[in-house]
Each structure stands twice: as C-alpha cells, then as structure tokens.
Amino acid sequence: MPHPDTTSDKPHKCAGSPLKRCLGKGVLAVGVCMLASAGFVLHQSKAYGLLERIHHGLIICTPGTGLSMTAASAGLARQSSPAMLRLELASQEDGRVIVMPGSSQLSDVLASSRRAHTLLMLDLNNTNPADVAALVRKARMLDRVVLVSSSRETTETALQADPDLLVAIPIHSVRDAYAAHRMAGTHPYAAYLSPTASPNLFTLVHRDAEAIITENPATPALSTEEFLADRPVDIVVTPQPAQLTQALAGGS
Numbered sequence: 100m101p102h103p104d105t106t107s108d109k110p111h112k113c114a115g116s117p118l119k120r121c122l123g124k125g126v127l128a129v130g131v132c133m134l135a136s137a138g139f140v141l142h143q144s145k146a147y148g149l150l151e152r153i154h155h156g157l158i159i160c161t162p163g164t165g166l167s168m169t170a171a172s173a174g175l176a177r178q179s180s181p182a183m184l185r186l187e188l189a190s191q192e193d194g195r196v197i198v199m200p201g202s203s204q205l206s207d208v209l210a211s212s213r214r215a216h217t218l219l220m221l222d223l224n225n226t227n228p229a230d231v232a233a234l235v236r237k238a239r240m241l242d243r244v245v246l247v248s249s250s251r252e253t254t255e256t257a258l259q260a261d262p263d264l265l266v267a268i269p270i271h272s273v274r275d276a277y278a279a280h281r282m283a284g285t286h287p288y289a290a291y292l293s294p295t296a297s298p299n300l301f302t303l304v305h306r307d308a309e310a311i312i313t314e315n316p317a318t319p320a321l322s323t324e325e326f327l328a329d330r331p332v333d334i335v336v337t338p339q340p341a342q343l344t345q346a347l348a349g350g351s
Contacts, residue, residue: 147216148242149265153310153333157347158183160220160312161340164201183218185247185336188226196226196234205231209238219244220267220312220336223253232260245289245310245334251282258286267291267312276304289334294326301330310334315343323347 152158163184186208187199196205205221212219223231223246235244245265248254257266267289268279279290290308292301294316305311315337316326323346327335337343 149218149245150242150309152218157327157332158218158334159340159343160185160218160334160336162186162336162338164198164203183220183334184212185220185222187222188224188231190226190230194230196230206234206238209234209240209244213238213240213243217243220334221246223248223257228253228257228260232257232264235264236261245312247291255282258283258288262286265289265309270300270304271296273300273303276300276307279304280307298329301332305331312336315339 149158160183163186188205189197189199191197197203198205198208209219211217219240221231221235221244228246228248231246235241241261241263245267246257247267248257249269254266254268257264265287266283268283269291270276270279271293276290279288287309289310289312290304291312292304294313296313301311301313310333311331312334313330313332313336315323315335317337323343327347335343
C-alpha cells in the first residue's frame with residue numbers, strides 16, 4: 100500500500116488541471132469575442148464610407164452650411180439614397196479652418212458628421228489642403244470626405260496632402276481625363292464632370308476614377324432617368340435633393 104504522503108499530491112493535481120483548462124478556454128473565449136466585436140465595429144465603420152455607399156446606390160449631395168451638419172437638417176432625412184453635404188471652407192486669421200456661412204469650426208462639423216454618418220464634399224477655396232487633410236484624418240473621416248478645388252495648383256497640393264483622402268479633379272475633355280490620371284498617379288481620385296459632358300467622356304473617366312461626380316442636368320429636354328441611364332454617375336450635386344429623389348423614385 101502506498102504511503103499516504105506519496106499520494107497526497109495526486110488529487111490536487113487532477114483537480115488543478117481541469118481548472119487550468121477551463122481558465123484557458125475562458126481566456127480564449129473572451130479573446131474571440133473581443134476580436135469579433137472589433138471586426139463588427141470595423142465593418143460598421145467601413146459600411147458608412149463613401150466608396151462602400153457608392154456600391155449601394157446613387158449619392159445625392161446638396162449644399163450645406165456649418166449650421167446644417169446632418170442629413171435631416173439638409174432635407175435628406177431617411178431617403179433611399181445616401182446623404183452628402185457640400186460645404187464651403189475658409190481660413191481664419193488664426194489659421195483655423197471654418198465652414199461658411201455659419202463660421203463653425205471644421206473640426207466640430209467633422210465630428211458631428213461622423214456621428215450622423217453623413218458624407219462630406221469640402222470646397223477648399225483659399226484654405227491649406229494640408230490643414231484640412233489633417234483635420235479630416237484626426238476626425239477619422241478619411242473614407243467619408245472628398246475634397247474639391249477650382250485650381251490645378253490646389254488640386255495637386257490636395258493630392259499630396261494625404262494618400263488616403265479622395266480628391267475631386269475637374270474634367271472637361273478627353274485631354275483633361277488623361278491629364279487627371281497622370282496627375283493623380285496612384286492616389287485615389289474622383290472625376291468631376293459637367294452635366295453637359297458627353298456620355299462617352301463619362302464612360303472614359305469611369306475606368307480610372309474611384310467616383311464620378313456631376314450636377315443635376317435640370318433640363319426639360321432630358322429627364323434625370325434618361326441622363327443617368329447613359330452615364331455612369333456616383334454622386335449628383337443638386338440644391339433640390341427632395342425633387343431629385345422624387346424624380347428618381349417616379350421613374351423606377
């Protein structure tokens with residue numbers, strides 16, 4: 100018969116092993132849950148991104164102000180098309196970037212827009228693209244913003260400001276289309292075309308641009324449905340989003 104002292108450790112050892120296994124499984128389960136939660140949050144974040152929402156339908160963009168930072172306040176509440184606001188930027192003497200009219204700080208507007216899942220089109224005007232890009236990155240809005248400039252110089256500066264920020268390049272001809280592709284290089288860009296551009300030009304830029312932006316044709320000779328049927332368009336800028344939505348709904 101074995102001595103009691105030689106067997107005293109065995110029950111303790113057998114009891115401890117399952118406990119350790121249970122603890123190990125518990126830690127593993129918590130880790131899996133945390134990874135799953137992080138993945139869900141990341142998926143939800145990307146679902147509100149500009150390019151992701153383009154895949155789900157036409158984006159209607161309307162001019163806004165620093166006082167109208169959500170879709171509801173701009174008349175885009177709960178409609179079938181995703182909502183985007185176009186905002187005019189300006190620089191204050193102290194260097195801060197504001198939204199005009201309204202004089203709201205761009206940083207505040209970006210934060211509010213992120214909470215409301217609102218996409219933004221920002222007209223740079225006389226602001227420094229690098230300053231704007233830094234604010235957009237800090238607000239974690241890189242995938243929900245497109246920058247617009249009226250000059251080639253500012254466009255080039257905007258392209259250099261942040262490699263992940265979408266920049267709109269105005270295109271009026273086939274030559275402009277190839278020039279925009281060369282200018283952007285590997286940088287993602289959007290093509291901004293006039294509604295009077297030919298369907299062929301729309302098709303040409305669609306091959307290289309991440310998104311195609313145009314404005315509502317607003318002509319009685321061509322309905323909105325007919326216009327969009329011949330042109331690949333991702334974002335339509337209009338001061339009358341409700342009417343455009345109704346027109347598209349009526350033609351479907």
